Amino acid sequence: MKVLITGFDSFGNETINPSNLAVNSLPDSIGDIIIKKVTIPTIFKKSSEVLEKYIAEFSPNIVICVGQAGGRDKITVERVAINIDDARIPDNDNNSPIDEKIRQDGENAYFSSLPIKAIVETLINNNIPAAISNTAGTFVCNHIMYESLYLANTKYTDIETGFYSYTFLLKSKLKINRILLLWTWKLLS
Numbered sequence: 001m002k003v004l005i006t007g008f009d010s011f012g013n014e015t016i017n018p019s020n021l022a023v024n025s026l027p028d029s030i031g032d033i034i035i036k037k038v039t040i041p042t043i044f045k046k047s048s049e050v051l052e053k054y055i056a057e058f059s060p061n062i063v064i065c066v067g068q069a070g071g072r073d074k075i076t077v078e079r080v081a082i083n084i085d086d087a088r089i090p091d092n093d094n095n096s097p098i099d100e101k102i103r104q105d106g107e108n109a110y111f112s113s114l115p116i117k118a119i120v121e122t123l124i125n126n127n128i129p130a131a132i133s134n135t136a137g138t139f140v141c142n143h144i145m146y147e148s149l150y151l152a153n154t155k156y157t158d159i160e161t162g163f164y165s166y167t168f169l170l171k172s173k174l175k176i177n178r179i180l181l182l183w184t185w186k187l188l189s
Contacts, residue, residue, distance in 0.1 A: 074129030
C-alpha cells in the first residue's frame with residue numbers, strides 16, 4: 001500500500017504552515033504502508049502540476065491532501081471540492097483568480113472518495129476535535145482537492161483521495177503524528 005500525502009508551504013504573512021509540519025512529521029512507512037510526503041506550493045496551477053507529477057511517479061493507492069484552516073477549532077475532513085478558483089488574497093505567485101473554472105472539462109463538483117464519516121468518528125473517539133466540512137473554500141485548498149479528485153475520476157482511476165483542513169491550534173508534533181497515524185490507519189482498515 002502506498003500513500004501520497006501533501007502539505008502546503010507557508011503563505012500570506014505566516015512563517016509556517018501547520019499542514020506541512022504535520023505531513024513532514026510522519027514516518028516514511030508504517031508497517032507495509034509506504035508514505036510519500038510532499039510539500040506543494042500555495043500557488044493555484046503550480047500546486048496541481050506538482051501533485052500530478054508525484055501521482056505519476058509514485059503510483060499511490062491513496063492521496064491525502066492536507067491544508068491549513070486558520071479560523072477553525074478542529075480538524076475538518078472535507079466532503080466536496082467545487083470547480084472554481086476565487087481568491088480573496090493572492091497566492092504565493094501573486095495570482096488572484098476570480099470566479100475561474102479549475103477544469104473546463106471537469107464536473108461542477110467532486111466528492112471525497114475517502115470514508116469521511118468513519119475518519120471523523122475515529123478522531124473524535126480518540127479525543128481529537130474533528131468534524132466534516134462541506135467547503136474547502138475557494139483558495140488553493142479547494143483547488144488542490146478538486147484537482148486530486150479530477151485526476152482520480154479521469155486519469156488515475158485506481159486511487160482514493162480527499163482533503164483534511166488542519167487548524168492552527170494543533171501544532172504539537174506529537175499530537176500531529178498521532179492524528180495523521182490515526183487517519184492513515186482508519187483509511188486502510
